[in-house]
Amino acid sequence: MAKDIFTGIAALALLILLVLYLNKCQADNYEAENHLQPIDGYTYLVYDPDTLVIYYQEENAIGYKGFGYMAPYYSEHGKLCRWVKNKIIEIE
Numbered sequence: 001m002a003k004d005i006f007t008g009i010a011a012l013a014l015l016i017l018l019v020l021y022l023n024k025c026q027a028d029n030y031e032a033e034n035h036l037q038p039i040d041g042y043t044y045l046v047y048d049p050d051t052l053v054i055y056y057q058e059e060n061a062i063g064y065k066g067f068g069y070m071a072p073y074y075s076e077h078g079k080l081c082r083w084v085k086n087k088i089i090e091i092e
Helices: 002-033
Strands: 045-047 054-062 065-072 081-084 087-090
Touching: 054 081
Parallel strands: none
Antiparallel strands: 045 054, 054 065, 081 087
């Protein structure tokens, strides 16, 4: 009986370690994929440093649960925009 209890505790400990490891891997992947940079002075605007295209991004979360929204940023003239030399420039 003591052997069964020890086996159960060991299996539970391994399961907990596996879950913790997978959560850390998932968080690391999110940080690596989310390379968008915030634009100073704008609450919800970010840009991709590779393409300089601006996006509207909103995230709300509590712990690991939450929701978000992301869309390309359009100027008042209906054109996509880029972040060039700290200015919002319309893409022609």
